[in-house]
Amino acid sequence: MHWLAGAWALAGLTVTEAMRQRLWLLFVVAVACLVIQAPSLQAVDRGAQLKLAVVAITGAISFVITLLAVLVAATALRRDLDSRTGFLLFAKPLARSAYLCGRWAGVQAGLLIGILCLCVVGTLTMVWQFPTMPEMRRVINPAGWEQLSAFGQAIPIDEAKERVQLSGAPGNGVRWRFTGLPAHPPSTGIEVLLRVGVHGFDPQASVEEALVQVSALPAAGGPDAAPQVLAIDAQSPYGRTRADQPVSAGQAVVRDRDESRTDLSTDYLRLRLPASCIDASGAATIQLIRLESRSALTIGRSSSLKIAGAGGSFFANLVRGGLVMLAGASLLAGWTLVCAVVSNIGVTALGGLTLYFAGCALPAMREVITYNDTSLAARRLMNLGLEVLPDFERYGVAVRLAASEAVDWSMVLSAWSYYGSYTLVFLILAWASFARREL
Secondary structure (H helix, E strand, O other): OHHHHHHHHHHHHHHHHHHHOOOOHHHHHHHHHHHHHHHHOOOOOHHHHHHHHHHHHHHHHHHHHHHHHHHHHHHHHHHHHHOOHHHHHOOOOOOHHHHHHHHHHHHHHHHHHHHHHHHHHHHHHHHHHOOOOOOOEEEEOOOEEEEEOOOOOEEEOOOOOOEEEEOOOOOOEEEEEEOOOOOOOOOOOEEEEEOEEEEEOOOOOOOOEEEEEEEEOOOOOOOOOOOEEOEEOOOOOOOOEEOOEEOOOOOEEEEEOOOOOOOOOOOOEEEEEOHHHOOOOOOEEEEEEEOOOOEEEEEEOOOOEEEEEEOOOHHHHHHHHHHHHHHHHHHHHHHHHHHHHHOOHHHHHHHHHHHHHHHHOHHHHHHHHOOOOOOHHHHHHHHHHHHHOOOOOOOOHHHHHHOOEOOOHHHHHHHHHHHHHHHHHHHHHHHHHHHOOOO
């Protein structure tokens, strides 16, 4: 009880000190920037402007909480050590582990309050500027896939392979297997999202669209049952016409969409999966058949076909995204406590920002490792960094929200499990270093 009371008191003291030092002004500045900048956002169309606003909101949240996570707890710890306040604190007595955990928890509590405020202001700003809010979708990725030959033979695909290319004679395709779908879907069916890359064979003639047929195997018909062609959703951004001319029934027009096109609202062809194609266990099989030989299709395992459901309100997803970013900030707070115990505030701030930028650079490091001209020593050093450094781009909250993809509670739990393991290690290191100091 004494330990919990001490930690709780230090957490409250950390929040109070941050308020007295007017650190909340950073949140006020972020709010003011969002409100002032919102009317001046420029983009090619309204949809792009909406995505830009989402990125601006998440960027403001990430910037403020990262800066405060690096500075607040470390500054308080150094002030206690340099002013000899520690003599009074630990004469109570107060366990040093309770002191560190209290400082860390106080930072998290203050940041959580700030995140909620920024989420409210950001959402209200978008309501003010845009007639409609982003339609969030919770997606289900396929559990497995296999390639279909032009003669209908199913060919297993290597599990390590993330994409295949369909070319040659028409009639070949890809079949995906989904699990975890609702066993009793609505009568209107479930939304299916399709995105593929389209490439022509003649460099002089650009080909940006192709005819395909997307169908699903009936749940009660067995593997030899005739597939049921999926209808195109009335709200689909494309798929129904070619050169302003409608296509035949059972066909759909796919446009070239590479991996950089991730918006679930505008970059994906939308179809409807009927309830009759979902079995009692919540499994379904969907296949795409190529109908033309003048172009090749690039198909991704988990990026080309998704099943989408309602993802909740934008505000709820923004809050959950903020909790994911808060998990990363908790790691930075733990690391700066380690640095503050052994060094001054300048070195601590530099150490916190260095860890953050190194963690953000991991995707670039993975790409550099694949270069043939990278030296062996550099590759080994970067491989070590990939194993040791925390990946602050692991969840891509800003990109996910801008693409209208929902942030669910499982992602929040995963983020706190991932970053929390680093945080626990850093708090133990801070306690071990703190225990060696004479106060």
